[in-house]
Amino acid sequence: QVQLVQSGAEVKKPGASVKVSCKASGYTFTGYYIHWVRQAPGQGLEWMGWINPNSGGTDYVQKFQGRVTMTRDTSISKAYMELSSLRSDDTAVYYCARGIAARSASPFGYWGQGTLVTVSS
Amino acid sequence: DIQMTQSPSTLSASVGDRVTITCRASQSISSWLAWYQQKPGKAPNLLIYKASSLESGVPSRFSGSGSGTEFTLTISSLQPDDFATYYCQQYNSYWTFGQGTKVEIK
Numbered sequence: 001q002v003q004l005v006q007s008g009a010e011v012k013k014p015g016a017s018v019k020v021s022c023k024a025s026g027y028t029f030t031g032y033y034i035h036w037v038r039q040a041p042g043q044g045l046e047w048m049g050w051i052n053p054n055s056g057g058t059d060y061v062q063k064f065q066g067r068v069t070m071t072r073d074t075s076i077s078k079a080y081m082e083l084s085s086l087r088s089d090d091t092a093v094y095y096c097a098r099g100i101a102a103r104s105a106s107p108f109g110y111w112g113q114g115t116l117v118t119v120s121s
Numbered sequence: 122d123i124q125m126t127q128s129p130s131t132l133s134a135s136v137g138d139r140v141t142i143t144c145r146a147s148q149s150i151s152s153w154l155a156w157y158q159q160k161p162g163k164a165p166n167l168l169i170y171k172a173s174s175l176e177s178g179v180p181s182r183f184s185g186s187g188s189g190t191e192f193t194l195t196i197s198s199l200q201p202d203d204f205a206t207y208y209c210q211q212y213n214s215y216w217t218f219g220q221g222t223k224v225e226i227k
Contacts, residue, residue, distance in 0.1 A: 035216065045157075045165065045208055045218040061215075095164055100176075105212050107155035109176065111164035 002026040004096050004112035011118045017084040020115045022096030029077035030054040031102050036070065036081045038092040039114075046092075050104075051079055086119045093117075123147050123211050127219035133227040140196040142222045144209035149189045153213035156185055156194045159221075160205045168207075169194065199224070 007021040022034060036048040049060035051070040058070045069082045079096060093114040099106030124147040134140050144154065152172040157165035167176045169185035172192055182197045196203055204226055209219040 044221045045159075045210075047216040047218065059215075097164075100167070100170065105153065107167055107170045107210060107212055108157075108165070108216075109167045109170075111166075114164055 002098065002110045004098060004110055006094075006096060006112040006115045009116040009118070011120065012086050014087055014119055014121055016086050016119075017082060018086060018117050019080055019082040020094050020096075020117070022079045022081075022112050024077045024079070024098070027098075029072075030074055032098050033104055033106075034070075034072070034079040035097045035099070035108060036068075037095045037097055037108070039095070040089070040092040043092075048081070052104075053079060083117075086117075088119050091117065091119045123150060123214055123217050125209055125211055125217050125219040127207075127209055127222050129222060130220065131223045131225060133225050134199050135227045136199055136201055138199045138227075140199050140203075140224060142194045142207055142209075142224075144187075144192045144194070144219050146190045146192075146211055146213075150211045150213035152188050153211060154185070154187070154192050155210045155212065156183075157208045157210065158203075158205045159208065165208060196224075 003025045005023045010018050030053045033050045035050045051058045053072045072079045095114050096112040097108035098110040100109035126145045128143050154172045156169040159165040168179050173185045184195050206221045206223045208221050
């Protein structure tokens with residue numbers, strides 16, 4: 001069965017960077033885009049961008065351009081999301097997600113368990 | 122960018138009630154709309170895709186309708202497990218979520 005397992009919670013200081021991992025199993029890793037979505041405490045869901053694990057190609061929401069980097073390691077079926085220059089309003093749960101279909105335009109049928117990133121001095 | 126607006130933000134209902142949540146897109150998204158349920162501390166769960174297709178394993182009391190810019194999620198008879206927050210998402214052009222609708226116990 002499809003599973004996405006994320007790395008554990010992180011506490012970072014303002015200005016630092018964080019790198020969250022997402023280990024995929026149960027399917028061909030290179031066949032489906034991996035998306036990253038975040039949710040600030042008590043707030044809604046915010047899509048951040050995607051990575052194509054096959055090509056390594058990425059697309060990011062303009063809001064995060066210059067601060068976010070999505071990468072992957074196909075040898076171990078892992079995707080990564082690194083966010084730099086952290087601010088207090090980056091405190092959120094970060095999710096990786098996979099579409100239900102192999103094409104790029106697909107809703108997210110599989111989600112990681114979420115990684116809480118807390119930014120605090 | 123396509124904006125998604127849900128209404129209401131909060132809905133108070135009783136077990137057995139018929140519940141309807143509306144989602145409006147800022148421009149036409151055809152039928153490229155999904156609905157998710159999220160419970161506290163958990164990842165969202167896909168309920169409906171392509172506006173009206175029920176995801177495998179989702180109870181048939183959930184249904185979706187609409188196209189273009191207006192969409193609805195209906196729960197035909199609210200069950201105790203359905204008290205949660207619901208989000209719509211467009212995937213016609215990138216991906217955007219609505220702000221969420223919390224369904225709470227009346």
